[in-house]
Amino acid sequence: MADNETVNEGRRGALKCMAWAGTGVVWGLAGGLPVGLGALDAEAATRAAPATPFTFVQVSDSHIGFAKPVNPDARATFREAVAKIRALPDRPAFIVHTGDVSQLSKDQEFDDADQIIKEAGLPVFHVPGEHDVLDDGAGKAFLARYGKDVDGGARGAGWYSFDHAGVHFVALVNVLNLKAGGLGSLGTEQLAWLKADLHARSASTPIVVLAHIPLWSVYPDWGWGTDDGAQALKLLARFGSVTVLNGHIHQVLQKVEGRVAFHTARSTAFPQPAPGQGPSPGPMKVPAEQLRSVLGVRQVDFVRAGQALAVIDTPLA
Amino acid sequence: MLQQAFASPRALAVALALVLGTGAGAGAALAAIPAAPPATASAPVVTIGNFTFGPMTITVPVGARVTWVNADDVPHTVVAVDNSFRSKPIDSDERFTFTFAKPGVYSYFCSLHPRMVGKVIVKRP
């Protein structure tokens, strides 16, 4: 596996160079400024917490229906991820799924994903990935199933927002109406909605943004970015704490820009190579015994008084 | 900073080595497709591999039946920019065929991975 080692070494070097933090690093926000926290600092922050902190979980890219040598059963690994959520000592308030629920937008795939995630016994919020809008109606099946806000009403192509314990969550859709040669796209209608949605919020409201494709340019050559993502970020610029949670690239990457922290999550189905470290962004083959070390779930902790936020990525094994 | 990180000669060398290494694998996978139609001038085949249409541009006579075969581990689509044709998702080892009845230049892309683009030039014989 000499090739594999080359990849890994290149990957480490690249990550260091880009100042992206690696797996399992805890990030916090203190006074609006992101700081990397060691495990002990994170503990101290937890002790200082007011009585109403909460936790939620992000899962992504379950690709139910995917069955290739790298992972012959994406249902099984998704079920393991849900079991991990169920076993968390602090019960999360809800789960967010940042897209590519299914492999091919088939009813059976969505049904199976729903059955599995239901085992967590928690509310679930979804945003679609490009694999979820492959039905003849270009996303109608997904929208009918998941594209609703908390009041049950669907907006636009499925974008919505909700509030939980003083935190404002915005769920965006950037996988529809993609243009030849382009990247992910939000579109003018959604950006106008976002502007109106954020208008009434005070700058001290912590904001969490959910979207499948990264909103920042991770690696445009592989389509890892959103053409009009910068316009959304401009609308978010006045807020003191913004956390952007994405999927799509099947690996943990983190970046902090001003008061905005970007995080991509692991898949529960299969890994993809680090940016540019392979011939294409297709599934990365790893030895079977290593698969679960590159799949995982993410826990996000809010500690309101200090505006502290901790993102903890845990592999399946 | 990101672009510079990958413009380093070492990173490029690694990427190149991987391209060459996997190119051979993709070819082998394609050869293993049992019912792949033989490519002819009036029935050319475009192979989708490593998120690329190969060849990216083909020139065919009016009436040609063009077939796209997906040799990747992920589904792709073939969608005309002017919407004159549109495939369903083409999963691994599946194919999509379209007959070009009129001359013209047809630009197309993959709606899942829009950086994937290609062109069919249809000429009168």
Ligand SMILES: [Cu+2]
């Ligand atoms: Cu594609």
